[in-house]
Amino acid sequence: MRTLAGILLLIIGVILPMAMLFQLNSVLSRKPAPRPSQVGMLLALNGVLPMALVISGLVLLSARFSASPALRAALIATWVASAALLLVLLINRGAGRRKGDDDAG
Numbered sequence: 001m002r003t004l005a006g007i008l009l010l011i012i013g014v015i016l017p018m019a020m021l022f023q024l025n026s027v028l029s030r031k032p033a034p035r036p037s038q039v040g041m042l043l044a045l046n047g048v049l050p051m052a053l054v055i056s057g058l059v060l061l062s063a064r065f066s067a068s069p070a071l072r073a074a075l076i077a078t079w080v081a082s083a084a085l086l087l088v089l090l091i092n093r094g095a096g097r098r099k100g101d102d103d104a105g
Helices: 002-028 036-061 069-099
Strands: none
Touching (some): 036 069
16 A cells, blocks of 8 residues: 555656646636746745655655655655645735735636
8 A cells, every 4th residue: 555655646746747837827828917926836836746745655665765864854845845835825815815806816
């Protein structure tokens, strides 16, 4: 089961950046366009979240990887950064809806 979860995380981590770019393309083609800060955070999430998924998959697949302190630190850092970016994006989307902005999310 652990091997299957690791393989699935690796596959999702490889496919996710392309799927997020297709989603970002549809977001950018809408009128009005999103704020530049929101686009920047989406692009940062597009880089950090797949890295967290791939590292998690490697940790689940290999005992040698899971014993490495540097990889554990990278795993924690990427998941914390992903969670922080998601939280900021959700807060900005909610703030934009409360203000009545059409360009939020």
